[in-house]
Structure formats: C-alpha cells, structure tokens
Amino acid sequence: MSLAVTETVLDGHPVGLRADDGRITALGPDVTARPGDEVVDGRGTALVAGLVNGHTHAAMTLFRGYGDDLPLMEWLEQRIWPAEARLDAGDVYWGTRLACVEMIRTGTVRFWDMYWQPGAIARAVDDAGLRATIGAPLIDALDPANTPKLREQALESLADIQGHGPRIEAALTPHAIYTVSEPSLRWVGEHAAEAELPVHIHLSETEEEVQRCVDANGARPAAYLDRLGLLGPRTLLAHGVWLDDDELALVGERGATVVTNPVSNLKLAVGGVFRYGAARERGIPVGLGTDGAGSNNSLDLLQDVKVFALLQKHEARDPAAVPAAEAWAVVTGQRAPLLGQSGTLAVGEPADFVLVGTDLPELSLGDFTADLVYAASGAAVDTTVVDGVVLMRGGVVEGEAEVRARAVERAQRLGVA
Numbered sequence: 001m002s003l004a005v006t007e008t009v010l011d012g013h014p015v016g017l018r019a020d021d022g023r024i025t026a027l028g029p030d031v032t033a034r035p036g037d038e039v040v041d042g043r044g045t046a047l048v049a050g051l052v053n054g055h056t057h058a059a060m061t062l063f064r065g066y067g068d069d070l071p072l073m074e075w076l077e078q079r080i081w082p083a084e085a086r087l088d089a090g091d092v093y094w095g096t097r098l099a100c101v102e103m104i105r106t107g108t109v110r111f112w113d114m115y116w117q118p119g120a121i122a123r124a125v126d127d128a129g130l131r132a133t134i135g136a137p138l139i140d141a142l143d144p145a146n147t148p149k150l151r152e153q154a155l156e157s158l159a160d161i162q163g164h165g166p167r168i169e170a171a172l173t174p175h176a177i178y179t180v181s182e183p184s185l186r187w188v189g190e191h192a193a194e195a196e197l198p199v200h201i202h203l204s205e206t207e208e209e210v211q212r213c214v215d216a217n218g219a220r221p222a223a224y225l226d227r228l229g230l231l232g233p234r235t236l237l238a239h240g241v242w243l244d245d246d247e248l249a250l251v252g253e254r255g256a257t258v259v260t261n262p263v264s265n266l267k268l269a270v271g272g273v274f275r276y277g278a279a280r281e282r283g284i285p286v287g288l289g290t291d292g293a294g295s296n297n298s299l300d301l302l303q304d305v306k307v308f309a310l311l312q313k314h315e316a317r318d319p320a321a322v323p324a325a326e327a328w329a330v331v332t333g334q335r336a337p338l339l340g341q342s343g344t345l346a347v348g349e350p351a352d353f354v355l356v357g358t359d360l361p362e363l364s365l366g367d368f369t370a371d372l373v374y375a376a377s378g379a380a381v382d383t384t385v386v387d388g389v390v391l392m393r394g395g396v397v398e399g400e401a402e403v404r405a406r407a408v409e410r411a412q413r414l415g416v417a
C-alpha cells in the first residue's frame, strides 16, 4: 500500500513524502504522488515526527473527572478501586478506544500502557491503528503467598497481548514496589531477562513511598529494585521524582529509562520535580508520559511538553534549562530509545508522522519548534499517520462518534458518569 503526502513543509522547506508498506520510501522537494497512491494534500501543514506517550493507563479515560481534587488515597480507595472492581473487558476495550481517538487527535503515535484486561487493550490498539507496548498491572498485595498467582496472571497477560502483529508489543508491568512483594518482583526480573521483555513499573512517585522502602528494605527504591535484578536497559521507571544522586548514578549505570509525568505529578501534588538535568548528566534516557486520564486528565502531549519544559526551568531557576528543541526531542522519543520511536523522519524509517496546521495563529510566526512546544496544543494536529495508514485526516478520525458513544455507555454502566 502506497501513500503520498504532497506539498507540505519540513524544517521550513517544501517537501513531499512517500510511504510504501509502512516505511518512508521518499522524502524531499521533488517527491510527488504516483498513480494509485493514496494522496494526502499537505498544503497549509508542516510535517513533524509522531509523539510518544511513555506512561499511561489508557482505559482510565472512563474515570476522567470522577473524583478530581481529592487526596490520593481517598481518590483511590473511595472512587477508583471500587469502580475498577466492576470493570469488564468491554469497558477496557471502549475506554482504550476513546484514549486512542484522543491520542490520534493530538499527534501521539505510540504509547506504553499499564492496565487491567490487557487482551482487550491489545484489540483496541489494533483496531485503532496505533502502536503500543502493553502490560498488565501485576499486583500481589505485597503477599509472597500470591506469587504463583501473579506468575500465572503475567503469563496469561503476555499470551493475550502477543499475536496482534508488529504494532503491539508486550511488557511485564509490576505495578510498584509498594504493591508487589519481593519474591514476585524477583520472578518478574528473571522472566523478563529470560524472555527479553521490557519491565514497566512506577517508581519513586511520592516521598512516602521512598520512606516506606527505606524502612522495610534498608535501601532507597532504585537500589532495592537493583538488588532484585530489575534495573537494566529494558527497565522503564515511571515518575522517578525522588531519585537522589546515588540512585540517579545507579539508574544511569544500569541503562534504565525514566519517564517523567509532570502534569500528573502536579495534579496529585507529589511535592517534587524529576531532576531532568541531573538525570541526563548521568546518561539516563528520558521520555515523557501523561499518566492516566484519572490523574492528568488529558492525554494531549503537546500540552504536557510545555508543562515539562516550564517546570524544569522553574525548578532550576534557569530559563535556559530544557530549551524547546530539547523538550521536542523528549516528547518525540529521541531521548529514550527503549520507547521504540526514533523521532526522526528519513527514508527507511517507519511511516509514523503528523501534519500540523501552519495557518493557525499560534503557529504562523516565530521559531517553529518553540511554537510547537510553547504555543501549540493538540488541536493544531491536522493529520496523523501510523505505519503508513492515515488515522486522522483534516481533523477527522473515522468512527469517532461511535467510540465516544460506546465509551459513555460503559462509564454509565460503571456508575462513574
């Protein structure tokens, strides 16, 4: 299948792009459509790499706005956990489809997910056309007696995720060190090494988590994970807000990736800021995530990349910290190879890209990258292409109305809308 994008702009220069069988096969000023191509008219747009959401819980779109502005434990215990206890595969499927529509509309081409019913997530991502690395939230309530059950659950989840084609990959996703026991975490580390799977885990989100880890294990969270064999180049740590100097050095040595979720951290008032500059000095790969719609509440990375850059500047008391080009590199996955998106557009690369409207007031003047980071929102995205397939054209996602209606029905069924 061939796709041609005509008369768009890349880095300020007029270009066309061709894609065949999901790869970019031509990119340059003289590239035009051939007979038989599917054609996207790129006039009034600029071509940019697709965005990558390094940490989310997609189906939590169902819980958007359900229990906002509550303290974390009250929100979880009184709102989210009772509602999650009623979730079925259909709920997760339609919640994930709704998240996928929102991501497509705002330029995200790949995401890393952690939620219940991973088989339903995989079907939803497959049907939506995005790329995702999907895991199940493995939780054993800190009881080692539950390790065999966790193991069974992990293997079942992997079987449910695999076999959906190359756009969908599997990970092991133990929820956190405060919800998974030491024997279960050790097993995850061993199985991940054996099966060469990524491990995606929440780490060092709150100060309380750090203190409890030190009290229980005599070590801070990163050192504890390392002791269990879980810190390596295929490990993705979501948050990392409270990693101290020694932990950052250790994470850097082991080659693990950190995904920072600044909007979720701010909304849940965790009280700290992930130390981006210190992490990069130690060679740590870093990506950007939204976290779930329960705690963000948006999946629009073009909003979050601005918050990320501003928060880093504010914390460093330095307006030169995380310049626009650096923030853009983070949100397109260029600072975290584990995330699986090169963030570059070139012949031979996967045909995953976005066309952004250039006739919008906020994008018509000034440095384009700075405009994208500081001025644009996801509403600037005109067209989204993944694997050479057009998922949105001119702001229209096919089937969107049905997805919205079905997700609303599901939220009503759960009693959260």
Ligand SMILES: [Zn+2]
Pocket: 055, 056, 057, 202, 238, 291, 292
């Ligand atoms: Zn999370």
